[in-house]
Amino acid sequence: MHVTCPNCKTVYNLAEELVRPGAKCRCTVCKEVFPLVIDAPEDDTAPSDSATDSSPASLPSFDLDEPGPVNKKKKGGALLGIVAAVVLLACAAGGIYLFAPELVSFIDSRPVAQEPAPEPVPTEQVKKIALRSVRQYTITNEKIGRITVIEGKVVNNFSSPKDLIKIEALLFDDSGQTVMSKQQLCGVTASLFQLQVLSENELETTLTNKVEVLTNNTNVQPGSEVPFMVAFYNPPQTVREFLVKVVEAKNPPPSN
Incomplete structure (x- = not known):
């Protein structure tokens, strides 16, 4: 099953045998500790008192190890954001060249350090x-x-x-x-x-x-x-x- 960190929204694949009522998880990305929430059974039978009334000290806790496939999509989204930023910068540079060429001329006209040419012998x-x-x-x-x-x-x-x-x-x-x-x-x-x-x-x-x-x-x-x-x-x-x-x-x- 998938477990989502409520802080950074990272999604993990969790083995079914680790799913217990009241268990706590720790996100390996942002280190957030949060309770493992599971859906109630489809029938109307309520969970036993031993599951709902356990104290925090007695509840099992573990680290989440492997992010699920949704997390990979988020990385792909970040990469797309970087590419979009680069495209925007390129467009801005093109706009300056087309609509404000005087700025480009100003940059090109700045003095460049060069080695002095040898003077002719008198x-x-x-x-x-x-x-x-x-x-x-x-x-x-x-x-x-x-x-x-x-x-x-x-x-x-x-x-x-x-x-x-x-x-x-x-x-x-x-x-x-x-x-x-x-x-x-x-x-x-x-x-x-x-x-x-x-x-x-x-x-x-x-x-x-x-x-x-x-x-x-x-x-x-x-x-x-x-x-x-x-x-x-x-x-x-x-x-x-x-x-x-x-x-x-x-x-x-x-x-x-």
């Missing part, structure tokens, strides 16, 4: 840094394969010292399209032996050695030269031309 910063003795050649490395090397020197033609001069080397194909490019600080070169035997990681570590960069590429006096070398590993066979340009030259920090 021409005045590098216009008097000259290139000298630039050449390009190919080396066969036993670990890497072909390496295209571009090397040369930069000359400080400013009337004041410069720090951390940086160049950019580019490789072009027959149609003039850039196929590879690399920026690098001047001040470091590798020997022919190193170009032939070092791995790519070892060679890059050599050409970007910070100690040598700081030694050779800081406080570059007017008229002084700084060497550079850029290595491109296994460039495509379509490479036909190259270009080197100075992209940065900093002023030394003011002395105290």
